[in-house]
Amino acid sequence: MFQILIETSSERIQAIDSLVLQFNLEQLINLISQIPTTTGGLELEELSVSIKISEHGQVILLNGSQGTGAMTLKFKRSTTSPNTYEKLENLLANKLWQEANQETWNLLCVAIHKKLGTSLTTQDIDQIPNATLNAIDKLWHKYSDGKFGFTVQSRIYKESR
Template sequence: MTTKYNIKNDELIDILITRLIIKNKNITSLDKIIFTKLENIKLQHINKKLNKIFPNGIEKFQKSITINYEPLQTLLIKQNFQEADKLTQQYLCQLANLQNKSTRKWLYFTDIFLLPADDLFIIDLLWQIYSNEQFGFFIQRKIWKKNNKNWDIFLNKIGWTNKGIMKRYPNDFIWTINAPKGHLPLFNQLRGTQVLSYLFEHHVWKEYDNN
């Protein structure tokens, strides 16, 4: 499977993502012009991206993020998915304040409540946009729900298990765009599915569900 882009239009979307999300700049007249130009193109994949990034339009767009996600954006644009996955896990631990409280590098289910909705939204958005909706937590959640929240079926569908046995990190996982849908980002399942279950129930996904 190959990822196809309309370069000029995607570059304009990158400008909006970088300015308004990564650098958290105030919306300018130029941003509005770019948004209107893209909106009027009437290409399905462009309109789909705009609706995902700006579900309520550019005028009402407002996100308050605590981390600079430009390094993640750069890795995803280059399709360096393994390093992007590592960085994503670091971000999640940072957002849960683990770096200040302990030396562990994984989340407990109680940590999920500490993840700010806007930051989680942006991390997932970057994964979805730069993988053409192949990867991302929300993509995983959709697969999970589609299979009646059956964890065995879900883990097999996204390629994390083989005949019910968890694959070994990192060599057994696929770090290219040709991986199964929802394969990335990874989440530590050695301690069970409770943490991922809480992540899938995070209130941030209601913003997707309602649009």
């Protein structure tokens, strides 16, 4: 499903043939719908298309304002892969706590598109998807017999205040 956002310039808008415009926009949407939304562990996050609509209703692809081309695709790392947490789960199952801790950090960095090993700010942490936090927490809780995990740490922190 596509959400279309149309931005207009301050140029005077002339009456155009709506059927021609509709046909040309449908052609563009058909082209865009053929772009795969996932590839190589990446998900399409944003697609920008620079177009001009002629006075005759033709849709013309334009070069981007900074030489980016008529179409810009932004991808993000997919966090929904079934194998995303496999390494962490194996480390936890084997009670390799330090390695699992490092893998947890790596997963958090990946979730917010940060370089592995980067320190995370409060703002970064706020960007981590709840699904990622919940999945990691459940694994830690399960394999540590309820001794480790974000919810355990949170409870201990609250009790110490």
